[in-house]
Amino acid sequence: MMETDILVIGAGPAGSTAAKHAALAGVSVIVMDKKSEIGAPKRCAEGVSKEGLEKLGIKPSERWIAKEATGVRMVSPNGTAVNLTEDKVKLPEAGYILERKIFDKYMAMDAGRAGAKIMVKTLATGMRREDDQVVVTAESMGQELEIKTKIVIAADGPESRVGRWAGLKTALKPKIMESCAQFEMAGVQMAEPDCIEFHFGSVAPGGYAWIFPKGDDIANVGLGVLTTITDKSAYEHLLEFVENNPATKNAQPVELNIGGDPVGGLLKKKVTDNVLVTGDAAGMVNPLTGGGIISGMMGGRIAAQIAAQAVSDGDYSQKNLKIYEKLCEEELGESFKKYLKAKDYLLSLSDEELDTIAEAFQDSDFETINTAEMVRKLVKISPKALLKLGKLF
Template sequence: MIETDVIVVGSGPAGSSAAKHAALGGAKVILMDKKSEIGSPKRCAEDVPVKGLEKLGIELSPLWIAKIIWGIRIQTPDGTDLWLPKDQTNPSEADCVLERKVFDKHMAMDAARAGAEIRIKTLVTCIEKIENGFIVETESMGKKQDFKCKILVAADGVEGHVARWAGLRPAAKAKEMGSCVQYEMCNVEFEKQGFIEFYFGSCAPGGYAWIFPKGDDIANVGLGLFSHKAEKTAKEYLDDFVAKSPYLKNAQAVELNVGGDPAGGMIEKIYDDNIMVVGDAAGQVNPLTGEGIVPGMIGGKCAGQVAAQAIKEDCSKKFLKFYDKMVREELSYDNEAYKKVQEYVYSLSDGELDEIGHALEGESFDEASSAEVVKKLIEISPKASRYLGKLV
């Protein structure tokens, strides 16, 4: 039996963030992951806002940035384009498309440098609640090993086995779980360089398709949708999108990624005695865009800081409720607001989306962001104003 203060299950950005901040706070931490290579396979479109990374104190590195993004393109079903350029004089306004396979390793290394112990190729097979913590049963390379911890952090993604075993609800109901599929492609053509592109309407029912550049002719091309709104599989919709796009006529896929996206907002209960849930497992994802890297890392940071303090004081849910308070102060308003926007936007028909595109086509935007688009939408659409007016 190996004993430690904190065990974090899952070495994605949220788990590594939790491990890092728990270790920085003086806790003895083990970060474990079932994969033999942290960051692989990727299940992500890889775009993050620079200001989100800055908020977390993460310095940008050319090792894991594939492309700096200086604008957003939004296209409606009839081909109407909205081009939203970003202020290139302010680096904090940019986005960056990551190399997740490198970024995730970098974040895990940060946790290791802070003092966390990393165990790869370590599958958690069972957890057992005990009076003052958890017993965590694992298997690695055919060898079984038991661990004992005072605090368990569940960061095992959309599957959420650890939280479920602990009696907490999964991150998303079936109707709230987006189905996502993506190709990484070369020979992609761009109308403008340095823009991430979003395509709305029946090409991806209840979601959107995307083209996120990673190089001069390289891009992540994918889509996410809600299966209950769709008539085909996500991959069939993606293949149709690729076949119809003039920018992808010569493109070739070099990688296929699939996965779920918990787009229903944060789950109700993200902590209990001796346990906290972070990242996708906790539904810490922007419901409108599906972006979960920065929200998950914020959740991990909050959990790690609370865990380090709890080890010194009290590991019961009475103390761990401070994690819930911290992370909801950071994320809940955005989650609630964007959930409302999601319900509205994804209920619109192709014709309604085209009308909005026509109305917004000549508008100027103060900034290139989803919040700014929503603000303009409320200004020009009485229907949107009735439904979303209280958000601004």
């Protein structure tokens, strides 16, 4: 039997960040991942904000940045485009499109350099309590093994199995789990190749479609839908989008990614005795954009700090770990509640209403892009905006 102070299950960005910061705090850490290659397959549009990386203390590297995006292009159902680019407005932040397969490995390497032991192709198969600790059973390279640990940080993705083993309610209702499909494509001809592009309306019921440029004529082209309001699969919607969009109709896919994205906000209960859940497993995904890399890493860092302190205290109880929930709420929860309201508003709009809003925005000169200004403009155009968003910002 192996022993460690903290066991992190899942070596995505959230898990690797948790492992890194726990190791830096001076405790022993193992991080395991079921895949033989960390970061593959990717399940993400690969966008992150510069501001987010800076907040996490991560210096950008050309090894894992495919493209710097200098603006946003929002497209309504009838093709009306609103371009918010650096040459027209002062953007509060610009973003990067990553190579996730490299970025995730880079983050895991950082955890290893900090002192964490990394175990690839290692699948957690069960968990039991033993005295005041936890024993996790796993299969690694075809062999059964057991790892005894004081604290488990579950970073094993949406509807976390590890969280369920610990008695947490990690199962999600279909109305808050978007089904996503994405191609990486070559031969994409974007109208604004330096902008990330969003398409709204019935093209992606319950979500939106995106085109994220990765340099040259390469882009991630995908969408997320709510299966509760469409009879078609996300893949079927994606095929239609690709066929009908001028930028992608002549492009060719070189990779297909399919997965679920939890967009219902933070799980209410994220800790129990000896166990914390973080990242996608804890619902740390922006409900409006579906982005979860930065927020998951923020959560992973908090989880590491609380877990390491609990090891130092010699107290791994739910009561001692509960501060994690409060800190996550302060860091992410309040903003997520606002994004949920904004998402509900967007879902209430018909294609025609979206077109009207886009046409009105197209004629606007924004000095800067901020949520409050956007909402003020929306309230003038759409009575629903006042009803659903007016008191939020």
